[in-house]
Structure formats: C-alpha cells, structure tokens
Amino acid sequence: MTALEFTYNLDQVSKTLRPFALRLTRDTEDANDLLQDTMLKAFTNREKYTDGTNLKAWLYTIMKNTFITNYQRMVRRKTFIDTTDNLHYINTADNSTDNQAYTTFAMEDITQAIESLDGAYKTPFMMHFRGFKYHEIAAKLEIPIGTVKNRIHIARKELKRMLRVYSRLD
Template sequence: MTTLEFNRELTNVKSTLFSFALKLTKDYQDAQDLFQDAATRGYRYCSRFEMGTNFRAWMATIIRNTFINKCRANSKRRTVSEPIETFTFSIESQNIIANKGEMDMRIQEIYGMLDQLSDIYRVPFLMHFQGYEYKDIAEHLNLPIGTIKSRLHTARATLKKMISKQEALPTA
C-alpha cells in the first residue's frame, strides 16, 4: 500500500474510526490523541496491509490495540499530574503524637489491652511482634502453624476492637 492509497483510505473511514476512538476513551481530546497514534502506527505498518481486505477493520484493530497498550502503560505508571501542595493532607497524619508523654500513655494502654488477652492469644502475638516467624512460634509452643495463624488473627481482631472502643470513648 502506498502513502497516497493509505491517506485516501484513512480519509474515507476517518469519521467512523474517530467515533470508535471516542467510544473507547469517552473523552474528545483523548480520542484525538488515540486516533493520531493509531494513524501513525497504521502508516508505519501500511506495507503489512493486504490490499483487498477491510481497511476500516484493520485500522479499528490498531486503534483498539493502541488503546489497550496505553491503558496498561498508565496502570503501571500511576503518575500524579497535580501539584504536590494539593496532597499535603496525605502527608499529615491524623495520628501524630505531639509529645513523648502522650506516646507513653498510648503504649501503656496497648500493653493494658494485651494483658486483657488470654495467654493462648497473647504469647503467640508477642512472639510474632518480636519478630519470630510462624514456624518458630509453632515449634516453641508445640502447636500446628495453622493454629498459630488463627490465634494471631484472633488476637489482632480482639485488639482492634479494644482500640476502637477506646477511641470511641468521650474525652474530657
């Protein structure tokens, strides 16, 4: 296919192909970009087009594949196009502790909650917290790994409930 033939064929089906690009992107500007990228790609590979076949279907396939490739690239990239000032709220934590005294109080509360757990949950939880792996905890307590995982899950869930109840209490 020559350049002249490619341009003639593309001009004949341009509105249909642009509508297809618009349907995929749901945005006029993105559809223009997609159509232009696909047209460039189609021109680059026009020598592979077999005369006598459906040019519109060939270009629609190029548009669809270009769209899919862009979606994949965008999902991997995950870039932010807004200024950092709009995201300062995400940097600021709502759980910032103002001073060491307040942190010590929270730690004491958490240890108090841990003391409320029965030994079958507290011991594996503390061992895991100290860095022991499931296998090591299971060997030390002479229990199956599944039991250790279950007890750790129960301990976490119980502590979560205790902490959420503590936070729900009105402060004076």
C-alpha cells in the first residue's frame, strides 16, 4: 500500500475513532489530542501495518495504548516519593480525609432542616428522597401529580435556603 493510499484510508477511518477517543478521555480537547497522536503514530509506523488486515482495529489498538501510556505518565507525574525512613508513596492529588465531626454537624443540620419543613412539603419530599416516583407519591397521598412536583420543589428551595451556609464552604 502506498503512502497516499494509507493516508486516504486513515482519513476514512479517523471519523469513527473520535467517539472512542471521547469515551476514553471524557473531554473534547483531550479527545482531539488523542486522535491526533493516534494518527501521527499510525502514519509514522505505517510500514508495520500488514496489508489486508483490519485497519480500524489496528488504529483502535494504537489509540487505546496511547491513552493508557499518557494516563500512566500523568499518574507518575502526580506521585511524590517520600525519601524518609518509611519510604511511603504519597499521591499528591488534592485528596484529603476530613474529620468526621464536620460531617456529623452537617447531617444534624440537614436533619433539623428537614424536620422543620411543613408536613405538606416534608412528606412528599421524603417519599421522593426514598425513591418513590411522582405518580406513586400522588396516588399514596391522593393529590394531583402537579401538586406533588410543586411541593417537592418548594421543599428543596426551603432546604437550600436553610442550608445556605454549606454552599459557601466548597
């Protein structure tokens, strides 16, 4: 296969690779970079492609391996090696374990806010929270579905207002 024929075939197959790149990276720009890296590697290694085999499968394999290599490189770059006596590997990503006291206080506040809701709003809200569908809540409480939706909306709005202090902590 000539370089021109190979380039033409690459161009035809590249359109089917974009969704796969998006699935791997979950980002449009990263997917475009991955696709470009794959095409470059395929073109520079075209002599390794065996004529008559599945070009699409060959490109998918190149893309998957390129993604894995880039991912491993990124993880290594974000890993700090502690050279103290214990020799711990510490991941330097912004991960931390919070004190459980904060969570306990937050849950107490959330529970108190829910308990302070008017019963007309609290009941449908809690049923929805527990997994009931709108039509099931409407049937159980014998009220119209629009009323159920409205009461849940009002309950959420009230809870958001009462727990506003927690939105500033992020």
